[in-house]
Amino acid sequence: KQEVTQIPAALSVPEGENLVLNCSFTDSAIYNLQWFRQDHGKGLTSLLLIQSSQREQTSGRLNASLDKSSGRSTLYIAASQPGDSATYLCAVNTDKLIFGTGTRLQVFP
Amino acid sequence: DAGVIQSPRHEVTEMGQEVTLRCKPISGHNSLFWYRQTMMRGLELLIYFNNNVPIDDSGMPEDRFSAKMPNASFSTLKIQPSEPRDSAVYFCASQNRASNQPQHFGDGTRLSIL
Numbered sequence: 551k552q553e554v555t556q557i558p559a560a561l562s563v564p565e566g567e568n569l570v571l572n573c574s575f576t577d578s579a580i581y582n583l584q585w586f587r588q589d590h591g592k593g594l595t596s597l598l599l600i601q602s603s604q605r606e607q608t609s610g611r612l613n614a615s616l617d618k619s620s621g622r623s624t625l626y627i628a629a630s631q632p633g634d635s636a637t638y639l640c641a642v643n644t645d646k647l648i649f650g651t652g653t654r655l656q657v658f659p
Numbered sequence: 660d661a662g663v664i665q666s667p668r669h670e671v672t673e674m675g676q677e678v679t680l681r682c683k684p685i686s687g688h689n690s691l692f693w694y695r696q697t698m699m700r701g702l703e704l705l706i707y708f709n710n711n712v713p714i715d716d717s718g719m720p721e722d723r724f725s726a727k728m729p730n731a732s733f734s735t736l737k738i739q740p741s742e743p744r745d746s747a748v749y750f751c752a753s754q755n756r757a758s759n760q761p762q763h764f765g766d767g768t769r770l771s772i773l
Contacts, residue, residue, distance in 0.1 A: 581759075582759070584761055584762075586764075591766075591769075592766055592767075593663075593750055593752075593764035593765050593766045593767050594702075594750070594752075594762075594764040595764070596761035596762065596763070599760075599761050601759075639702065645715075646692075646704050646707060646715060647692075647704065647762065648704075649701055649702040649703075650701070651701045652701070
């Protein structure tokens, strides 16, 4: 059974710091991996999607890497801003999305 | 693009009542997903449809839950009878599965069963 774990569960940092959020999964048979952002009281917004054949994807200050063989992905946020404060969720696609429990990020001025 | 539209945004009702949650997917998307999010269990897939046909309902917790998709632009998730443990945020998402694009989520329905 696929299990997805995210570390840390919560993170509070001053703005300007570079951040690394971790995601691990137990079964490497995945189609792709996605990172989502969830603002309080809102739905999920897709940030990055990495196909199983890819190693990384970049969008602005965000970079996500995928090491399928070791069952790991990282989301790197450069020069964090207060507007980055949200919960970040990773999900692996095995024909359906299996979500991690998220990392709650707070960036303070 | 209006995005995925869910209604109602909030629902408070007494246990034993029937609850119906509604979802309008993004036009042109051929897959629709219903999720439930709780503090204890996180985000769980309940059921998904491809081309209006239910494909996997293994996440539906019990027979009190049912979902329909009568056409490509509308889906419902029904709970009858409702129980306090059904209290959660229910999300609907849609996707253009053929192009392997990300799922797009609605803002959810916050359900409270008293």
